[in-house]
Amino acid sequence: MTNYNAVLARNTKNAPKNIGPYSQTVAYSHYNNLSAQLPIDPKSNELVAGGVKEQAEQCFKNIKAILDSIDHIMNDIVKITVFVKNIKDVDAVDEVYKTFFSSYLPTRTVVAVAALPMAALVQIDALVSHGEGTIPNAPQSGDLIKLTNNTANAPMNSLSTQAVAFSHYNNLSTQLPIDPKSGRLVSGGVKEQAGQCLKNIKAILESLDVPFDDIVKITIFLKDFSDIETVNEVYTTFFPDSAIARAVAYVPARTVVAASALPMAALVQIEAVVSHGDGTPPQLIEDRHGLILEANNTKNAPISSLSTQTVAFSHYNHLSAQLPIDSKTGEMVTGGVKEQAEQCLKNIKKIIESVDHVMEDVVKVNVFLKNIADIDAVNEAYKTFFPEGTPARTVVGVSALTGEALVQIDAVVSNAEGTPPIA
Structure with missing residues (x-):
């Protein structure tokens, strides 16, 4: 780590005091990485009263307070991850979600997990653009813009954008095994579903003129963890994708997560983080x-x-x-x-x-x-x-x-x- 381009950790008293050894937000280069926010009232440092709707609202208020403290706004969010204890609570969370994202929509992941800290019903994570970057006086400081993209060749969602690029990364919404033509889950089991998830990711990347092998990180969410071998069979038919990637046996970094439930009762959903070599404007072509x-x-x-x-x-x-x-x-x-x-x-x-x-x-x-x-x-x-x-x-x-x-x-x-x- 150097002082020239340094990791910048920040905390504000207007968001909950950390309940562990971590910082509320850590900026590096052109992204702010936030700690997942629990529905904690920063004044009492306890969970807010009420149900999942009130808890979701507090999570977003905490995210907003952190962003306010570093001179950013909610529309600077590139990606949101919603962890719920009960998948049936997603509709209530979405009611709140819409009040914080009325025009611009970030990419999104929704997953039900076995448990959350402090027995919370919901916890929300955010990745935020950082236009000024952490390199002092960088030429593009403060000028970069987000690029949003949707294609009809992949499932559309009224609450998220399929891909949001900022600086040198494309962040994709997690893909469910939905056939974009029917809007329904594909027929078959986890093998067919995993294939559809990866087809949807590929369709999004093709719409951006980005090769599949530009994927940097994959996260697989599984309803039944024992299905991983079947998913891996499908996975190896997609990676490596190109002759160049096969020559060096390139596969992305990967994390596999056991979900207690997924949207639409899916058996699998897959998230991708993708490189964006040409960056986002206003860089000149020669730059x-x-x-x-x-x-x-x-x-x-x-x-x-x-x-x-x-x-x-x-x-x-x-x-x-x-x-x-x-x-x-x-x-x-x-x-x-x-x-x-x-x-x-x-x-x-x-x-x-x-x-x-x-x-x-x-x-x-x-x-x-x-x-x-x-x-x-x-x-x-x-x-x-x-x-x-x-x-x-x-x-x-x-x-x-x-x-x-x-x-x-x-x-x-x-x-x-x-x-x-x-x-």
Whole structure:
């Protein structure tokens, strides 16, 4: 990490005091990464009274307060992730959602999870544009604009945009297995549904004239975690996509999340983060760089044929979720959730070090817990890796993890040097 292009962590008293070692928002380059907001009243630091509607409203108020504190507005949000305890509550959340996004619509992910911190009914995460960036006096400071896109060749949603590009990234709305012609779930099981999700992502990218292999990170949400092998069969027919990608066996970074329920009773939904080499205006054509993806694996962390440990593009590294696996033995570490969390973070540290970065470069951490009550034990291990509590953070309880895992952790890391243009 350098002082020239530094990770910028910020907090405001107008949003809830952090209930763990994290910051409300961490800016780096042209994005602000927010910690997921719970429905906590910042004055009392307790959950607001009422049901899911009141809780959703408080989550958005907290996000707005954070954005106000850094001179940003709600329309600067590029992506929203809504975690609910009960999928049936989504309609009530949407009533509130519409009052905060009346014209511009960000990309969106909605998922029901097993548990949320403080027994909340809803928790909302946001990724926000940062026009001025964190590079002092950068030529494009304050000038970049968002580019929104929808295509009839993929499912349309009145509450979200299919793709929102800002700076050098396209952020896609999570794709359900919906046939865009009928507007209904495709027939068949999880295999057919996974194929449709990936077809929808491909259709969106084709509408943007972006190849499928420009995907940097994939997140798969599964209703039944045991379906992962079937989904993987489909997955390998899409990745790698091009001859160039096949030549180097490129696959994106990846995280798999067990959902307790998905919209429309789907069995799977898939989210993608995509590189955007030419950036967003007003860069002049001659200033646009054909940036390349930099994929990296190290033998010092667990290796998978289905994912790359870290994929860098422009000023970010996106890491695959790490399980508590010892890379030397290939087995889960012994002990409880504290030891497992420590191993996950050790794996992340090894990956980061392999690309000449340090833990202080981490801007966002996502923690997936088999038992949400384990968060205090996780925090004990977490604080030894992040003593300043700088990264933004999201914590959710999930219904299942691989094998005997109790915790899984993924991370987004700053990449000060950026990635080079095509020679």
